[in-house]
């Protein structure tokens with residue numbers, strides 16, 4: 001009954017774990033969730049006020065498919081100010097979240113026979129969005145010793161005549177690492193030389209630590225800019241996950257194709273959310289410093305604690321809000337008559353025994369790790385790490 005396309009894909013594992021943890025909580029179980037990557041901060045009041053105002057003024061109808069001009073202009077100004085990128089309105093499209101922007105790109109660019117290179121570990125939706133468009137994901141392994149940046153020579157070896165695009169994500173979900181300028185320059189040179197596109201997902205751009213600089217690969221020259229589609233959104237930077245506002249910036253031909261696809265699928269993102277997004281981008285940004293400080297504090301606490309747990313090791317990430325500890329040394333240990341032999345076994349064991357939700361690394365293409373989101377209170381982080389320590393401590397070698 002179902003299409004071949006529908007049979008090829010699976011539900012988002014991060015959202016599935018979140019649902020499971022929420023269902024356990026609803027049934028009265030005290031679950032601590034390091035599962036989903038969603039800021040635990042509320043959307044700032046001045047942004048909500050802009051939404052109330054939009055509703056009161058009757059701004060509740062369809063808008064232009066790709067977003068209202070004041071929002072496009074606010075995005076254009078943001079890209080110029082933060083990233084040194086100059087775009088026109090024809091090169092911007094606003095969609096229902098960055099996930100939707102990525103999906104529109106996938107629909108506009110990927111097709112049967114195309115290969116799309118995805119450095120692993122990767123964010124869960126990239127491979128499935130490639131598969132949904134009947135193209136082939138090509139995974140390229142990255143290493144902790146390189147801060148999980150793809151090695152240019154490894155990337156080069158996986159390029160073929162069919163390579164259509166490379167999906168880059170810096171700062172990265174799940175690893176929490178960022179790309180440096182030197183590596184980005186090498187990747188940009190390769191994209192230009194082999195003539196493929198770069199889809200650059202920069203949704204965690206505002207969350208970088210220890211003086212790390214966020215660099216958009218599109219800013220490295222005119223030739224690479226012509227081949228890059230920059231993806232960003234307000235979910236993480238402005239704690240607006242539920243408002244569903246993301247955007248893409250890129251060559252006008254591609255943006256126009258995305259617009260056509262959007263006009264035949266979802267139409268415009270919610271009118272009220274768009275007004276709120278203008279305020280988010282144009283209004284005061286001071287709350288961000290507080291959010292950033294808190295994430296930074298939690299990051300250091302969580303990573304330091306994880307490194308004291310026998311069998312785990314975790315590098316200090318430089319961005320996003322994820323810790324990605326290596327847990328492979330725990331595989332082979334026993335809990336009663338069960339053997340923990342994978343990241344999935346470990347995540348399930350932690351959920352059932354310690355009532356702590358984490359995401360198994362296999363969901364991101366690397367079974368040697370698990371992911372913990374620290375977008376949760378420091379108090380929960382303290383209790384959660386305590387529970388993990390106890391559960392891991394009970395495993396028999």
Ligand code: PMP
Nearest residue numbers: 097098099123173203233235246
């Ligand atoms: N890209 C990455 C790497 C993410 O972690 C997320 C988080 N859900 C998204 C894109 C999509 O964000 P949203 O659709 O909420 O804008």
Ligand code: GLU
Nearest residue numbers: 012014015035036037173
């Ligand atoms: N990006 C978040 C995560 O990875 C949200 C979940 C999702 O959209 O898949 O947890």
